[in-house]
Amino acid sequence: MSAQTHVPSLLSRAGTASVLLAAVGGAMLAPAAVPEAHALPAASKALNVAASKKGSPYKYGATGPHRFDCSGLTQFSYKKAGKKLPRTAQQQYNKTRRVSASGRKKGDLVFFHYRGSVYHVGIYAGKGRIWHSPKTGQVVRLERIWSKGVRYGRVR
Numbered sequence: 001m002s003a004q005t006h007v008p009s010l011l012s013r014a015g016t017a018s019v020l021l022a023a024v025g026g027a028m029l030a031p032a033a034v035p036e037a038h039a040l041p042a043a044s045k046a047l048n049v050a051a052s053k054k055g056s057p058y059k060y061g062a063t064g065p066h067r068f069d070c071s072g073l074t075q076f077s078y079k080k081a082g083k084k085l086p087r088t089a090q091q092q093y094n095k096t097r098r099v100s101a102s103g104r105k106k107g108d109l110v111f112f113h114y115r116g117s118v119y120h121v122g123i124y125a126g127k128g129r130i131w132h133s134p135k136t137g138q139v140v141r142l143e144r145i146w147s148k149g150v151r152y153g154r155v156r
Contacts, residue, residue, distance in 0.1 A: 042155065043107025045081035050074070050123045050131035056140045058133045063087075068133040070121050073140060074109055077123060083155050089121040096153025109153045110145060124152065 040048070053076075056068055063072035071089040078085045085092050093111045104110075110130050112120035122132030125142055133140045 041107070042078065042081040042083045043105065046074075046077040046083070046155070047107045047123055047125060047131065049077040049080045050140070051125070051142070053077075053140045054131075054142070056133070058136055058138050058140075060136065068140060070133050073131070073133045074121050074123055078155055085155065090118045092121055093118045093151070093153055096155055099152040099154050101150075101152060104152045105154075107155075109155065111151045111153060112147055113149055113151060 050073055053064070053068065053073065056064075056066055056073075058069060059067035060069050061072070062068050064076035068076065071085075071087060071092055074089075074092060075085045075087060086095055089111060092109060093113075096109055099105075099108055104124055106124055106126045108124045110122045110124050110132075111118045120132070122130030122143075125131055128145050129142055130145055131140065131142055134143070
């Protein structure tokens with residue numbers, strides 16, 4: 001008899017709540033041996049953290065948890081996701097791995113630059129949008145990328 005024919009009889013004898021094994025590709029594995037399917041990668045966690053800060057006011061030099069400047073928001077979000085980023089947008093740009101626009105993924109950092117200097121950073125949210133803390137008088141928000149002068153970086 002195969003493992004598949006044993007499973008129904010095992011379920012009927014033991015009840016579904018007490019069955020601790022699962023058939024996977026013909027092999028029997030204990031649940032602890034199966035990787036956590038719902039664990040989010042750091043980029044997804046950081047994106048969720050940034051989104052949770054919607055409406056938090058901008059403050060120059062602020063790194064959270066209630067006020068942020070642009071790089072303070074990205075640093076805070078990735079720290080909550082278990083990754084360390086430097087403090088400024090330029091330092092974060094220098095620390096990340098370059099990604100093409102076509103290869104960008106949710107959670108990648110989006111760097112705005114002018115004449116070789118990075119002046120702003122946000123977290124890519126998909127569909128051409130970022131979560132960011134724009135400037136004095138504004139709040140953390142989701143916004144369309146407004147410039148073609150951007151580069152993408154992936155946190156390692």
